[in-house]
Amino acid sequence: MAQQAWSFKAIEQDDLRYWGNDGYHDNSSVFYRYDSFVANHKNVKEGDIVIVTNRDSVLGVSIIDIIATQSTIKKRNKCSHLDCNAKKILPRKTIKPEWRCDNGHQFDVPRVLFEPAVEFIANYGEYYKEITDISISQLITETPRYNGQMSIQEVNLQWAIELLGSIPADVLDLKAEEADNDIPNLMTDDLRKIVERQIKQRRGQQKFRDKLLKSNPICAVTGCELVDILEAAHIDAYRNDSHNHISNGLLLRSDIHTLFDLHLFAIEPETNSIRLSTGPLQHGYQQFEGANLKIKHKISHSVLLERWKKFNSLKEK
Structure with missing residues (x-):
């Protein structure tokens, strides 16, 4: 379409x-x-x-x-x-x-x-x-x-x-072999290419994702080891290349990434433990409540804190 x-x-x-x-x-x-x-x-x-x-x-x-x-x-x-x-x-x-x-x-x-x-x-x-x-x-x-x-x-x-068009050019120009978060050309690509590009978008920018995979190639929440469905998630939403530092990233299974984007779970900044909102707790994700992140790299405390504040403000509404 x-x-x-x-x-x-x-x-x-x-x-x-x-x-x-x-x-x-x-x-x-x-x-x-x-x-x-x-x-x-x-x-x-x-x-x-x-x-x-x-x-x-x-x-x-x-x-x-x-x-x-x-x-x-x-x-x-x-x-x-x-x-x-x-x-x-x-x-x-x-x-x-x-x-x-x-x-x-x-x-x-x-x-x-x-x-x-x-x-x-x-x-x-x-x-x-x-x-x-x-x-x-x-x-x-x-x-x-x-x-x-x-x-x-x-x-x-x-x-x-x-x-x-104000989005950086590297975002607008996806190469087929790259796993960049990019905008698909839906006017000309066939359905197969669109699906491939959407998968690449969700996996995250290639170098950023590669750094996370090299550090610990598992989902930071679930421990899932199936690399094909692991995505590079920005803790502080991507704005420019400075946001692609590994300290601003988590490797997450695709469904966990979506929950994270929707602020349905967050990470307690002082303990690196996972806290879920009511929806995920009631629909099959309760086993992750209170678990510690499965990571080997250091995460920025300041970006975790901002996410934590947003998570709690949405819970209170």
Whole structure:
């Protein structure tokens, strides 16, 4: 399928304007959550360019590395009138009843429905670049079918490629024999080549990965020795070549790498022990809780500390 570009609107919990659900827990520079109730959820794919925004500003640009999916139950808040199909309900701070729907009904509490859905987590943190000189109005101009109420919208691909061009040239020019984190040319490659490139992207930049393999060729969490599925993970997300120092790296099995990118586990900086969030603890990863990292190289305490702070801040939400 041809490469496309999308805008992802990331809204903080305290800035919700559409109260049909409780919002999503995103880390806008690393990943974006959405579900099968969101328009365009079927169209977004790995390798697409993403421009991340909040309600007022363009925040950054990147390329989607991997999209994880899982079944979930979605909480939906509805008008309390059973025959009302209003799409929007709003809380009111000073007026009673507290709630009002866009059909004019007023009520004390919403009617809550729990419906099966598919949750998607688009991970793009590896090459995320902040943007400070592009306005929302410029983004709107480059959005052919702009709708202010939509969270995911298609954007002019050529314009998005130009924004993405700020990524270093060595990232944009993958050689077939290299295991570089790179952007696949989805317009011309056949499916086999695309798969090969995606595997190389996840393995990590070649020299960086080779250093980690030379130090200790096993997954730092699981002890897995199957080198083919071990990936070079940056503790502090890659920004330039200085981030490819081995002290900023861990060799991780592919699924563990994804958990790490999503801040679903972290490393306690003082003990180098592994701490998992609730999800992995309840879904088959509990044996790694409290285990020590299986590494032979020294990791930067400062980057571990920053990861640890982020992990704990997300747990508290």
